[in-house]
Amino acid sequence: MKSKLWVFRQVDPIQRGRLSQALSISSATASLLLNRGVTNVDQALAWMSPLQAHDPFLIPDIERAVDRLHQAMQRRERVCFYGDYDVDGMSATSVYVSFFRDLGAYVRAYVPHRLREGYGLNEPAIRALAQDGITLLVTSDCGTTSHREIALASQLGIDVIVTDHHQSDMEMVPALAVMNPHRPDAQYPFHGLCSGGLAYKVVQAYEQTYGSGSVPLESLLDLVALATIADVVPLQDENRLFVREGLAQISRGSRCGLRALKQVAGVTRDCAADTIAFKLAPRLNAAGRLDEALKGVRLLTTESEGEAHALAEELDQLNHRRRELEATILDEALTQVESRELPGGIVLYARGWHLGVVGIVAARIMERFHRPTIVIAINEDGIGKGSARTVPGFDLYQALAGCRDLLIAFGGHPSAAGVTIKEERLPEFAERFAATAEAWMRGTQTVPMLHLDSELRLDEVTLQLIREIGTLHPFGAGNPEPTFAVRGLNVLQARVVGEKHLKMTVRQGGSVPFDSIGFGMKSLEEQGLSLKTPIDVAFTPELNHWNGHDRIQLRIRDIRAAGIE
Numbered sequence: 331m332k333s334k335l336w337v338f339r340q341v342d343p344i345q346r347g348r349l350s351q352a353l354s355i356s357s358a359t360a361s362l363l364l365n366r367g368v369t370n371v372d373q374a375l376a377w378m379s380p381l382q383a384h385d386p387f388l389i390p391d392i393e394r395a396v397d398r399l400h401q402a403m404q405r406r407e408r409v410c411f412y413g414d415y416d417v418d419g420m421s422a423t424s425v426y427v428s429f430f431r432d433l434g435a436y437v438r439a440y441v442p443h444r445l446r447e448g449y450g451l452n453e454p455a456i457r458a459l460a461q462d463g464i465t466l467l468v469t470s471d472c473g474t475t476s477h478r479e480i481a482l483a484s485q486l487g488i489d490v491i492v493t494d495h496h497q498s499d500m501e502m503v504p505a506l507a508v509m510n511p512h513r514p515d516a517q518y519p520f521h522g523l524c525s526g527g528l529a530y531k532v533v534q535a536y537e538q539t540y541g542s543g544s545v546p547l548e549s550l551l552d553l554v555a556l557a558t559i560a561d562v563v564p565l566q567d568e569n570r571l572f573v574r575e576g577l578a579q580i581s582r583g584s585r586c587g588l589r590a591l592k593q594v595a596g597v598t599r600d601c602a603a604d605t606i607a608f609k610l611a612p613r614l615n616a617a618g619r620l621d622e623a624l625k626g627v628r629l630l631t632t633e634s635e636g637e638a639h640a641l642a643e644e645l646d647q648l649n650h651r652r653r654e655l656e657a658t659i660l661d662e663a664l665t666q667v668e669s670r671e672l673p674g675g676i677v678l679y680a681r682g683w684h685l686g687v688v689g690i691v692a693a694r695i696m697e698r699f700h701r702p703t704i705v706i707a708i709n710e711d712g713i714g715k716g717s718a719r720t721v722p723g724f725d726l727y728q729a730l731a732g733c734r735d736l737l738i739a740f741g742g743h744p745s746a747a748g749v750t751i752k753e754e755r756l757p758e759f760a761e762r763f764a765a766t767a768e769a770w771m772r773g774t775q776t777v778p779m780l781h782l783d784s785e786l787r788l789d790e791v792t793l794q795l796i797r798e799i800g801t802l803h804p805f806g807a808g809n810p811e812p813t814f815a816v817r818g819l820n821v822l823q824a825r826v827v828g829e830k831h832l833k834m835t836v837r838q839g840g841s842v843p844f845d846s847i848g849f850g851m852k853s854l855e856e857q858g859l860s861l862k863t864p865i866d867v868a869f870t871p872e873l874n875h876w877n878g879h880d881r882i883q884l885r886i887r888d889i890r891a892a893g894i895e
Contacts, residue, residue, distance in 0.1 A: 335778065336782055338781075349370075352371045359802075362812050378802065380571040386538070389511075390517070392532060392535050396535045399466070402466045407466055408438065412441070412455075415442065417557060418524045421553045423627050424627050425553050426532075428553070439627045442623075445686070448750075450476050451472060453479055456482050456483050460486035470529055473494050474496050480503060480504050492505045493509045493528045494508075495511055495524055530550060530553075551575045553630060555576020555580065555606070560606060580592075581600040590635070591642045592609075613642075613646055625641055629641040656691060673760075674764050674767035676702070677703075677759065677760035677763050679705070679760075680708065681707075681708045681710075682707075683707035688715075688717050701767065704749060705717060706751065716751075718747040727741075730742075783813055783814055785816070791814075791844070791884070792882075811870055814869060814870070818864055830852050831851065844882065846867065847883060849885070849886075864893075866889070866891070868886070870885045
């Protein structure tokens with residue numbers, strides 16, 4: 331495995347010393363705070379113990395939305411909560427359904443089928459909902475770009491409230507209310523909410539204005555945490571509060587659907603952010619990728635243990651199928667990449683690829699080649715739909731905006747987006763996207779970089795340091811897991827465990843030996859090293875729970891021969 335370029339984050343030693351002394355924490359933990367933009371004691375205390383959520387009424391249009399929802403409750407109207415087919419959309423829809431169902435409202439959840447209907451609002455669904463007597467439609471994680479569909483809903487007697495956090499050109503959406511943190515007129519102090527977080531703010535505003543039923547508002551934070559982690563929004567500001575409390579609820583098993591999902595996923599310990607990202611969210615997403623995402627909403631809102639277990643088992647099987655499809659398409663995509671000169675931006679496409687997994691494949695290709703990547707599945711009608719993923723610094727949304735004349739549609743974020751395009755336009759699109767990426771790459775570092783918080787000695791890796799790091803949880807987007815470097819280690823033992831993981835015992839000078847694990851790194855020889863080679867290691871310190879004992883372990887992020895700069 332080729333070593334990454336190590337880049338040490340720089341901090342002011344005077345600021346570090348002040349934080350360390352004022353908070354009675356190690357210099358290493360003070361560096362972690364400074365690296366995350368925390369520069370004074372008040373900010374540090376708020377970061378480590380987030381307590382305050384912002385006033386929901388600072389979100390544009392929220393008062394209008396709450397009043398219309400209350401009117402619907404009073405008039406016993408039929409209300410539809412219309413979500414996206416990813417975990418954020420499912421979770422936001424489930425927040426609404428759980429809250430308003432408890433108030434005795436007639437609520438219906440609707441999530442479009444990824445393959446048959448595609449993303450967002452669509453005209454056949456709007457007409458069917460109108461036929462069913464729906465008079466108020468509330469979107470979750472979609473709607474910002476659905477001007478035509480919202481106008482149709484209005485013509486059919488349906489008021490539309492949009493909760494969405496996708497970027498767009500922000501033309502005036504013809505909806506009753508549009509709650510999107512990216513609106514130019516947004517005064518809300520934090521723009522990093524996902525749609526699950528926005529839905530929570532709406533029901534919070536409703537409760538403050540009109541009261542609530544028997545469901546405590548805080549009991550919905552497990553859904554908000556699920557959405558926030560799965561949608562990779564920044565774990566900063568009030569998102570930290572939501573995720574901390576939500577993870578605690580998921581660990582306690584407060585919601586029967588999530589209890590059942592944890593069981594099929596083999597989760598037996600308390601949930602951390604990576605438990606959501608790698609265990610629970612993929613199983614929920616599998617419903618939207620390969621089947622009906624509404625099954626995810628049903629799992630998250632059911633109060634029946636039997637239904638929860640049946641749905642969780644079904645999602646687990648779908649996830650196994652998703653993995654098989656992903657592996658097959660990834661092999662075919664890699665063959666395309668390796669058959670030609672590597673472009674600045676990669677666009678891959680084929681008939682027969684499953685639309686539900688192209689986003690995952692794009693992420694894998696991007697990680698492997700460190701290039702912006704778009705993977706597109708072409709259907710039998712010659713229409714390609716795909717997903718895009720990018721490297722840090724390259725704005726996908728703007729790059730696609732520069733290709734809008736070639737596209738049927740596009741949308742998303744700077745780091746992830748979706749496209750729809752005619753098959754005959756694909757070669758020209760691939761060429762233009764590659765040229766855009768090439769222009770950006772000139773003078774830009776394209777070698778994969780590993781950002782390090784600071785360099786430590788092994789004797790500084792202590793239980794106290796690990797406890798201090800624990801106060802900075804949860805880790806994820808906007809709050810990366812701490813990564814340190816230690817140099818000049820001697821390898822005392824090395825072996826392969828679980829067929830592909832590197833287990834080592836290391837020492838620095840006369841220090842006590844430390845256990846270490848490099849997941850997916852196989853043997854020292856695979857890294858071009860040997861037992862006789864002194865090494866430098868980038869790592870995250872953690873406690874390894876084994877046979878009833880806790881031992882400090884270095885989880886290796888990268889490894890190289892000692893002395894390389």
